Amino acid sequence: MNKFLEQMIAALTEPAMQQEMLTGIWETIYSTVAATVLACALGLILGVILVAGEKDGVRPLPGPLMKFINIVINILRSVPFLILMMMLLPVFKPIIGTSIGTPAAILPLVAAAAPFVARLVETSLREVDKGVIEAAQSMGCTPFQIIWKVILPESKPGLVAGFVTALITILGYGSMAGFIGGGGLGYLVFSGISTV
Numbered sequence: 001m002n003k004f005l006e007q008m009i010a011a012l013t014e015p016a017m018q019q020e021m022l023t024g025i026w027e028t029i030y031s032t033v034a035a036t037v038l039a040c041a042l043g044l045i046l047g048v049i050l051v052a053g054e055k056d057g058v059r060p061l062p063g064p065l066m067k068f069i070n071i072v073i074n075i076l077r078s079v080p081f082l083i084l085m086m087m088l089l090p091v092f093k094p095i096i097g098t099s100i101g102t103p104a105a106i107l108p109l110v111a112a113a114a115p116f117v118a119r120l121v122e123t124s125l126r127e128v129d130k131g132v133i134e135a136a137q138s139m140g141c142t143p144f145q146i147i148w149k150v151i152l153p154e155s156k157p158g159l160v161a162g163f164v165t166a167l168i169t170i171l172g173y174g175s176m177a178g179f180i181g182g183g184g185l186g187y188l189v190f191s192g193i194s195t196v
Helices: 004-011 015-052 063-078 081-096 102-126 130-138 145-154 156-180 183-196
Strands: none
Touching: 004 015, 015 063, 015 102, 015 145, 015 156, 015 183, 063 102, 081 156, 102 156, 130 145, 145 156, 156 183
């Protein structure tokens, strides 16, 4: 065991390895933050649609559209991340221009995390007291005003907790993305394991 620790310390003191570690850390932070911002924005929109667009919501949408959105979200949430990423890399390649590296991992990360965030947002929005929404409707607020000035502020603590959970989940997804060429610390660990 001591020999292994000595080898690890020797490897980490080499300038080339330190540069690789710094690059991996930067790529991980970059992809995690970018994917979290995009996934939270998309998930917030989807979550609001799921709550406001239901039959008893503030802005009901057609039933078939709501069923379609729910089915797509459920399918994307149920597929394991690595399989989903392998399926989506060729789809996003024309948009990004590459299927390897950190930029290529961001859109699949968003596609995997946005449905998860949408369900977290939906849960938070459903916790808002119906009486507050009815009071806003009785005062003549538009559906947009009810969503923007009543529902979202009332559910802010749950939304913040959901977004933090999404950040942690995306960080874990990003590490797994490195195993199939997504860059970051996951790729650094994978390349270290494959050389042993």
